[in-house]
Each structure stands twice: as structure tokens, then as C-alpha cells.
Amino acid sequence: MTGLKIKMRWYIVVFLIAGSWLGNLWYFQSMQLKEALFLKHDSTINGSTGEILDFTFFENKQASNKVSSIQIEELPEFRFQIYKSNIHTHQSEMRASGQLIPDLINEERKIPFTIREITVYYEKGQSRKVPIGEINVEWNKREGILDFASGGSSSNGSGSYKVYVRKAAVLEKIEYTFSDKVKPWFKLDLSGKPLESVEFPMKLSQDDSLAFTYQWSIPDNEPEAYTMFKSKIILHFKLEDGREMIEDIPINHNLNFSERQLNRLVRSGGEMH
Numbered sequence: 001m002t003g004l005k006i007k008m009r010w011y012i013v014v015f016l017i018a019g020s021w022l023g024n025l026w027y028f029q030s031m032q033l034k035e036a037l038f039l040k041h042d043s044t045i046n047g048s049t050g051e052i053l054d055f056t057f058f059e060n061k062q063a064s065n066k067v068s069s070i071q072i073e074e075l076p077e078f079r080f081q082i083y084k085s086n087i088h089t090h091q092s093e094m095r096a097s098g099q100l101i102p103d104l105i106n107e108e109r110k111i112p113f114t115i116r117e118i119t120v121y122y123e124k125g126q127s128r129k130v131p132i133g134e135i136n137v138e139w140n141k142r143e144g145i146l147d148f149a150s151g152g153s154s155s156n157g158s159g160s161y162k163v164y165v166r167k168a169a170v171l172e173k174i175e176y177t178f179s180d181k182v183k184p185w186f187k188l189d190l191s192g193k194p195l196e197s198v199e200f201p202m203k204l205s206q207d208d209s210l211a212f213t214y215q216w217s218i219p220d221n222e223p224e225a226y227t228m229f230k231s232k233i234i235l236h237f238k239l240e241d242g243r244e245m246i247e248d249i250p251i252n253h254n255l256n257f258s259e260r261q262l263n264r265l266v267r268s269g270g271e272m273h
Helices: 003-030 179-185 259-267
Strands: 040-046 052-060 067-071 081-087 091-099 113-122 128-138 146-153 158-165 169-176 186-190 202-204 209-216 227-239 244-252
Touching (some): 169 186
Antiparallel strands (some): 052 091, 146 158
């Protein structure tokens, strides 16, 4: 073998190694977020009952400037704890969670409002405003009429609840929040029947039960598949003494991102949500 052939083979080997290295580098860079990516969250919380509010976001595992804290301008008393909830190949799935404590809020501020953005603080540099979806805050002091017997949910988007009524009442209607956004991909049954086919009003005696089942089925290619929905079943009752009462039951979306979904979200630059 001549020296020229040996050199040519070495050039080819070096070229292939360099090409492979550059390809891997390009792929790694293509799977990196420019900054922390917060998902949109659509939810309704009742400030009078001290509900939990949490946000999901993604950070590069090797990010040089990570999220240090977040704040809601309308509720500066809200304190969030940030923790890692899942680990993916290139990103960490993070959660910021906090509880709204009603005793810390002045009575004159307890009026309904909607949160549409949050302030995100980083370890380095300036804070920035981030769109967060639609979080409706209400202040309803409710006398409970329901007792929860059982409930559960699964990562496949299904869930169920069984409740009992504490006193005789007429159930006038049932609805669920964000129905305009999720109706094509959300199915709610009452006692084995689709909600749309249930006849109201429904007379209930004390200790009668209501059994709900639900199923989420949002396709991956829909923007709503990348939104954290925390909807609620809303039940409207009328008691025997004529008083009207509203109860709500949470519906958990249980959105667990697969590696394929996250890759798609990152490559879109976060535009899927």
C-alpha cells in the first residue's frame, strides 16, 4: 500500500469522525431550549379554600441560567417551591407549587380576577414576564353538600369520582370549566351515561350517590395537548328550603410528557403550546 493511499484513508477516517462529531453537536444544539419554557395552564382556583396552584416548566439539564423563583403580580403573598418532577434526555421537567392562604389576603382584594402572566426570576440577569394561560381566581365560601367516597386518575387521561349528597336536594345542572376549549377531547359520564344525555333537574335524597368517569384524548398534534388543564366539574343544587348551592369536583389532566412529545415541543421553539 502506497503512502498516498494510507494518507487518503486517514483523511477519510478523520473526515467521518469529524462529521459524526459535528452531527452530534448539531443535534444536541437543536434539542436545547433558549430559556426555560413554561407551559400554558388553564385552571380555576378558589382562594377561600386555600387551593394549591402549580406551574410546569422545562429547563435544559445543562442550563447556565436557571429559574430561581416566580411571582404572581396580583398575589405577591403567594410563595412557590420549585422542584424537579421528572428528568428527560436533554431537559428537566420542573414544578413550581404553592398554596394560596386566604388569611394573608385583605378582604377588599378578594374579588374574582384572571391571572394571564407571571414574573420569572433567574439566577442571573433580569426577570421577565411570561404568558401562563388563563387562571381564574374566585372567592366562594361554600357550605359543602358532597361527601367524597372514592376517586382516582391514571396517566392515560382517565379518572373517576364517587360522591354522596349529605342532604336532599335537586341537582339542576352539571357543567365543567373550559368546556369551550376541551370539549372535542374530553368525555364526561354520569352513572355510565354521557353528560349530554342526562336529564335535569334530578331529584336526590340524602345519601344518594353520583358516580363520574372522564377521559381525556387530546391528539399530540393539537396545541391543547401541551396545555395543563385543571378543569372542574360544577354541580348546581337547590335545597329543600330554596337555597341554591354550588359544588365543584377537580378534574386532573395528568399530562405526562413522553420523550417524543417533548422533542417535538423543543423543536417547535415552544410554539406547540
